[in-house]
Amino acid sequence: MILTQLPTEFEQAKPIIDTIEAAGYEAYFVGGSVRDTILGKPIHDVDIATSAFPAEVKGLFKRTVDTGIEHGTVMILDHGKGYETTTFRTESGYQDFRRPDQVTFVRSLKEDLKRRDFTINALAMRANGEVIDLFDGLADLDAQVIRAVGVAEDRFHEDALRMMRAVRFASQLRFNIEPATQQAIADNALLLTKIAVERTRVEWEKLLMGQRPDRGLQALVQTELYRYMPKMADQLPMLQKLIVLPEWHLDSIESTWTLLAWLMALPNEAAIRQLLKAWKTSNELIDHVTAAWTVMRALQQDATLAPMTLFTAGAAALKTANTVANLLGFGRPQSELTAAYAALPIQDKHALAINGGDLLKQKIVQPGPQMGQVLAQLLVAVVTSQVPNELEKLLDFATMVADTENN
Numbered sequence: 333m334i335l336t337q338l339p340t341e342f343e344q345a346k347p348i349i350d351t352i353e354a355a356g357y358e359a360y361f362v363g364g365s366v367r368d369t370i371l372g373k374p375i376h377d378v379d380i381a382t383s384a385f386p387a388e389v390k391g392l393f394k395r396t397v398d399t400g401i402e403h404g405t406v407m408i409l410d411h412g413k414g415y416e417t418t419t420f421r422t423e424s425g426y427q428d429f430r431r432p433d434q435v436t437f438v439r440s441l442k443e444d445l446k447r448r449d450f451t452i453n454a455l456a457m458r459a460n461g462e463v464i465d466l467f468d469g470l471a472d473l474d475a476q477v478i479r480a481v482g483v484a485e486d487r488f489h490e491d492a493l494r495m496m497r498a499v500r501f502a503s504q505l506r507f508n509i510e511p512a513t514q515q516a517i518a519d520n521a522l523l524l525t526k527i528a529v530e531r532t533r534v535e536w537e538k539l540l541m542g543q544r545p546d547r548g549l550q551a552l553v554q555t556e557l558y559r560y561m562p563k564m565a566d567q568l569p570m571l572q573k574l575i576v577l578p579e580w581h582l583d584s585i586e587s588t589w590t591l592l593a594w595l596m597a598l599p600n601e602a603a604i605r606q607l608l609k610a611w612k613t614s615n616e617l618i619d620h621v622t623a624a625w626t627v628m629r630a631l632q633q634d635a636t637l638a639p640m641t642l643f644t645a646g647a648a649a650l651k652t653a654n655t656v657a658n659l660l661g662f663g664r665p666q667s668e669l670t671a672a673y674a675a676l677p678i679q680d681k682h683a684l685a686i687n688g689g690d691l692l693k694q695k696i697v698q699p700g701p702q703m704g705q706v707l708a709q710l711l712v713a714v715v716t717s718q719v720p721n722e723l724e725k726l727l728d729f730a731t732m733v734a735d736t737e738n739n
């Protein structure tokens with residue numbers, strides 16, 4: 333197969349391959365960019381594999397960065413872009429199921445491709461668009477099948493993350509996992525516990541944001557791989573709810589985790605925090621998801637959202653909550669929430685027309701713990717439109733509040 337009309341990403345990278353070939357080495361485009369181009373999907377990064385050893389690659393280009401030199405990866409910098417270029421290699425050892433004990437550089441493309449995860453990812457392409465297909469990846473792309481290269485179990489022992497990648501690709505590409513490959517996942521699922529949570533999380537998020545999450549989730553359930561993901565061992569009911577959810581698609585990590593937290597029927601915000609901590613997500617994500625979850629509870633219970641609910645959540649978490657609620661059948665038109673939020677007297681606590689300094693100056697409140705309490709009450713009073721957001725009115729209100737508290 334020769335691909336004509338390559339995406340511009342390849343056209344731009346061509347001179348790199350040409351330079352390496354002119355020096356007498358082989359160089360190919362490999363990995364996801366080749367797969368996705370054949371599928372007619374947009375590509376993000378272009379990876380190059382070469383018979384040149386790292387030192388040889390570095391000798392050919394002015395600007396390179398050693399991004400993963402011990403695995404043979406050098407980044408070549410060219411017209412403002414970086415190209416990961418990796419020497420053909422074989423690996424051996426894998427005592428920890430995630431990294432080879434030893435990487436050996438080789439000069440043969442075939443040796444390199446045969447240690448890759450799936451046939452659809454083991455395609456190589458010359459700069460002229462000619463596809464090299466040594467493991468029947470083209471047939472599997474055509475049949476929409478995810479099949480391990482060679483013996484599936486061996487591939488998963490080399491890197492147990494590949495089991496997650498299989499279910500992720502099932503969702504992203506709407507492919508089926510070939511039976512022997514799927515069986516090997518079922519047989520080796522426990523090995524997922526050897527993999528860093530962060531790596532598993534990336535695949536899990538990609539699965540959930542894929543075209544057909546139900547496909548990936550089905551495979552996850554059938555192989556029982558989910559049992560070895562953080563806090564998921566007893567989540568079969570949640571997974572089943574997701575599988576039968578009619579045609580859904582989420583495109584943000586925030587809404588994905590909010591949906592999960594919701595379907596897990598967690599009792600409170602603390603439980604959500606625990607879940608997300610176990611998955612090692614960022615604190616920002618934790619705050620966003622807990623806020624969105626709280627809004628979802630309100631959406632489920634109340635006809636209109638209280639001003640403080642809107643205010644506390646903020647625009648972003650409101651949108652997340654409503655997106656997920658809509659998926660589950662109890663959301664509102666997004667415009668309704670946006671309008672309600674925009675109608676709040678203030679959207680940010682810094683917009684409050686009074687601060688601690690004002691209260692001290694007027695001797696309404698002494699320095700100390702009472703300050704925070706009074707300011708909190710002022711904020712609620714403004715957000716709920718009890719008091720206009722004007723200094724004079726707020727000072728009067730603060731005096732009243734402080735008096736009641738002191739008596």
Ligand SMILES: Nc1ccn([C@@H]2O[C@H](COP(=O)(O)OP(=O)(O)OP(=O)(O)O)[C@@H](O)[C@H]2O)c(=O)n1
Pocket residue numbers: 362363364365379447448449450453454491493494497
């Ligand atoms: N655990 C892994 C990870 C990667 N690869 C190989 O390295 C290539 C590039 O890896 P990566 O960029 O992580 O995945 P892609 O397949 O390119 O998918 P994506 O589109 O998500 O980048 C893969 O195609 C595959 O050939 C592998 O064999 N085993």
Ligand SMILES: [Mg+2]
Pocket residue numbers: 363364365377
């Ligand atoms: Mg890639």
